[in-house]
Amino acid sequence: MVTGKKVWALVVAAFLVGAGATFAVTVVVDGDPKVTVQPESAANADVPRTREGLIAAWTAELKKAGKEKPDGWETLTTEEIRDRYLSQYFINAPDAEDIDPGMARRD
Template sequence: MARKRAWAIGAAAFAAGAATALAVAATWSSQPQVTVSAKPAASVTPQTREGLVTAWTAELKKAGKARPDGWQVLTTDEIRARYIHQKIANAPKTKDIDPGMYRHTG
């Protein structure tokens, strides 16, 4: 008699576990799926030399600077590097964005 009761309790526990697993699986599969785009996001950095010169000039103006003499002989990659450097230099600092979040670490 005790053996039948133990089997009945085990079967009930197994059934409860199986039902819980099915319920979790059902809700898991109904979650929104992530959509992956086939094409990459558009680049924020200009790709043409003319676009890079325009963007670089704008970043230099924000910093109160002008293009250096002889900038015309720079390659497109050099202009891109200088533009990205100036853009990073012009980026707001943490203490300017949210003074309460700024913490001097050393």
């Protein structure tokens, strides 16, 4: 017959075995979280990072649109040139209708 002391002893033993197994697993398993890096977007990867590169890219986009740099553009900051380049780049981007004229729209 199992007495109350034996039941408690079995419970404590089971708890210790479980705790020991948990400890062993956590020691064996690499606890360092894996760091994931989001890939750089293609649009952002194509943007020049230097002032000279941005000026050249902006000039090319303006030329595609049949425009020229505005007077006083030399006083623009690099960030302003970048913004104007990206704006012109997206203005020059083809519309979906230009890419695939026969494509039906989904509603």
